[in-house]
Amino acid sequence: MAKVEPKLEEQCEALYEQMTIRSNASPEGKAKTFTQTELLDLGIVKKEEDLMGLLQGLADKQLVRFMSIGPQTVFALRARDVAQKICRLTQDERMVYTFVENQGLNGAWTKHLKQKTGLVQAVINKVIKTLEGRVLIKSVKNIKAPAQKSYILAHLDPGDDVTGGPWHSDGELDSEMIGISANVVIKFVESRSWDHKTVKVERHRSMSPIDMLGEPAHIKKEPGSPTRINGTAHHSGDHKRKRDDTADIEDLARRRKKYDKVEVQVAYPPGYAQYPTAAEIFDMLKNSGFIKNQLRMEDIQSFLDMLVMDERIERIGQGFRTIRGIRGGTKMMQSGLQDGLMSTDDQELDENGLTQTPCGRCPVFDLCEEGGPVNARNCEYFDTWLKA
Incomplete structure (x- = not known):
């Protein structure tokens, strides 16, 4: 030196x-x-x-x-502590350590160690044992070759190409953790996407057998003629049947329970801007603590994309074609107002998803038809709207 x-x-x-x-x-x-x-x-x-x-x-x-x-x-x-340990290594040990070090986060396979260093397997095994004992390298499980050992520096964490990312455990896809994470994300999105309210629903009174059957069509009743039920004649008209007190109490209780309370989900009104974002979902999962692996924003975004493709959640943008974007007209509509194609009254109308499409405020909407002089195929506004 x-x-x-x-x-x-x-x-x-x-x-x-x-x-x-x-x-x-x-x-x-x-x-x-x-x-x-x-x-x-x-x-x-x-x-x-x-x-x-x-x-x-x-x-x-x-x-x-x-x-x-x-x-x-x-x-x-x-x-500094690693440098001191390296200074005390033998030539073979330093050769193996240098090769592992040069592989970075990808790790070095034992097969490649033998090829690059030219050492026999027995010497490599001895050197690896020494380096692991001095906490200079460590073994990791590579998802590309689970049966073959890989080694990286002890102070480094293996890359996603080696471990498979946060959704893998011990080199294998953790289906249970993915399922739990999906349910947690869906529950979180649901809690921010719907309002829960309790409403009263009218209870349908069950009809008696006599009400359901009705009066036979071939029987004609004269006014005041009796109707026989269970062997007892009952006269119609002004005659009032006496009711006992017990029946009155039961009828009163029945009248009081005409409605049932039911909890329903109600959509938020247009303009609601509290739908969860990918960053908020990332913070929620990170703070939950049940995912032990290191999470990155890219991991959560790909996970959300998977849930969207599975049609378990829906992505909404902030463009004018979404619920969150119905505030204010598009540039196309503003230019139409300036050109006199739309009146000021049209601009002041409440806006919704339809009014922000080219058809919603088209001044020649009634003339538009397939094959006509004005139709959707040659509409000059559609390209602008679709690319917005």
């Missing part, structure tokens, strides 16, 4: 600290790579030759590694 001058030592430490700060603040985290331009912008040194000298000093301590991405050379950091 080359000896570094005191001033260069301070500059090396300053460069390492600045690279660490930038890595922690970046979306890539510890996997971030730096170009020469980015490192020169840090202001530690101004010349490219001086920068390469500092990087070489850090590389001698295993704190920085050089990587080639196409024709460009980039630089990546190593943690």
Whole structure:
């Protein structure tokens, strides 16, 4: 290891600290790579030759590694404790570690380790055991080859190409978690899409057998003639049948229960703007805690797209053709007003989905027909409306 001058030592430490700060603040985290331009912008040194000298000093301590991405050379950091462990590795161990490190989040298969390093399987197994014991690498299950082991650096999390994303568990698709997540999302969307109200529904009184059958058609009753029911003659007219008190109480209770209370779902009125967005659903699932894997906005968006294709939820936009977009006329309608095709009274009418289509306020709507001089096939406004 080359000896570094005191001033260069301070500059090396300053460069390492600045690279660490930038890595922690970046979306890539510890996997971030730096170009020469980015490192020169840090202001530690101004010349490219001086920068390469500092990087070489850090590389001698295993704190920085050089990587080639196409024709460009980039630089990546190593943690101090990892660098100290690497310095104590043997040649075979360092060879295997370097190959795993270069694979990044994709992981290195044991088959590829044997091909690239040229080591026999027994030596590779021994080296892997040593590196795992020193917490330098770890094994992961690859969904592309579940039966074959893959290895990545211990401080990294495998990529979605390896694990399958948050909807996989131990390399396999977690159908149970997907089903639970779908039900939770649908319930959340439903709670924000409908209003629940209790309404009174009239109860239909059941008819007696006599009412259902009615009076036989061939029997003619004279006014005042008796009607015989169950062997007892009942006279019509002004004669009133006596009723006992028990019957009055039962009839009163029956009259009081003419309606049933039923809970129904009621659609929100036009202009309602509280339908859940993908970001709100993402926050809800993230805060729920039942999904242990790391969630990203892209994962939730693809999951919602799947539910839309399964017709379990519906996507609504904020364009003028949706319920949320019926406030205000389109540019086509405004230009029609300016050209005198529509009156001011037409503009002041309540708007809905139909009035925002070209047909809704067409001044020659009555003349429009298939094959006529005005028809939907040659309407010049449809292209503008469909592309809006």
